[in-house]
Amino acid sequence: MSAPPRVLPYSDAQRRVAADWFVIIHAEEEPNSETLQAWLRWVDQDEGNRNAFEAVAQAWHNTPEAAVRTMPAENELQSDTYEGDRSVEEWLIERARTAKRPRRASTRAGRLMRKRGWGWLAAAALATLTVGVVSMIRYSALHGSQTDVFATRNGEQIEITLADGSHVWLGPKSTLQVDFIAQRRGLQLIRGEAFFSVRKDHSRPFVVRSASGDITAVGTAFNVRTVSDYVTVSVSEGVVTVAPTAELSAPRPAIVRVASGQQLSFAAKEPAAALTIAASKAPGERARWREGVLVYRDEPLRDVVMDVARYSDKQLEITANAIGQLHYTGVVYKGAIDEWASALPESFPVNVVIEGDREIISPR
């Protein structure tokens, strides 16, 4: 029996130090005795250190050459102030924070420039302003590209206006990557949940890549939630098509059409035949997370807990899979998660114990 989510065989701090050590050891052509001794001492000190070192070595050697196409441009480098004193993850979160500042800027152009915070764009905007005719929106549409990453912390949510005028509401503990090119509006929901309100543009499909497949929309509004690789798409307007990541052995990928008022849940590796589209009893209820109302209908308690946890500053844990399998239907309010958790024993055979910042749900 294991308690999800499974723990890594090393801590974040160990991974960080392992990366520092790896760079030294890997680049060392003439290893000097003190460096080696210090490294060996560190490796032998703790099994986690050893695991972390091997894990970062693996990441290093598996980084594909294809990554080379992303070499940054000169002006990007000039406006970069990152000095490696915090993790890249923290830097990304900080950047997302700056991006969601209240829109007090007097011009559209100014607002968009701040949102993106990229040197090349600032330069482009400057050029545009000198000409004084083309607005930033049009510039983006002409240029057609946008690359950005937005990330939120627990309990935090942001609203994003994309270069094409589409809107995204990004839920807590969620990461969204935006990759717009001239022919395609590509996005990747790396984790968490997002609601998309898509500007119509038949020539440029709007494709959200999720943990278990691609969701394509033209002009529509829909919500995507991921819990592990279990993805739920709820459509409140228009139509989307979903192409779940196919097993390699599958003859051809299935494409499923999900219309307004419908909902589809899928996971990679599940046979396509098992996909069932459900009519949601109350279309749009899923998207109410934006107001802090989390609605669940007949879902495994484990998924519900993992989803609610994104809104909580406590770490919610289920200690036994059996109780994770129990089904839950109900509403959770963002401001009352502790109360919700402490009321769980009334409807389920569980005990809830708070230990520091952990809230542990175990069988009674």
Next chain:
Amino acid sequence: MAPAVETADVERLFREHNSALLRFISAKIGSEQEAREIAQEAYVHLLQLNHPEAISYLRAYLFKTASNLAVDRLRQRGRRTHVTSVAELDFAVFEMSPERQVSGEQRLALIESAVEQLPPKCRRAFLLHRIDEVSIDEIAERMAIGACMVRRYIARALEHVRSRLDVADQQEAGHNDKARDA
């Protein structure tokens, strides 16, 4: 002729440091199989050593020999073969347990997107070192920053790539737990 290094000393050294040595070589060349071969070669080198005073610093010598052998081998590979397709990914080397792993394609995509997210200078240092195999000192010169900062950038980049893989592996493990119980 000076007596060679005692075989017993070398053997003891190998027993004591075998796993650390393998880890050290693997870190350099990314293949456990080749790391074993190199360790063997280093062993033979040490046995042929004609400097008895070497015993006092035998361990450092062992790692240095191994390091040189690894560098030689990398050069022999000529233009180093890079991972260009999923099939070439050598996941087995450090695999912790099969169910932890997300699929090869997903992994490649994850690594690529993690690299794309890096802050510009950090990304540049990482790509120069990892893909173009430029030395730390030369990167420092090209970017007009200190070698320390270059190391830090590369380490933060590597940490980020690893942490993105970890998030995915954990999610995968969670899914497998669920699948098993179903």
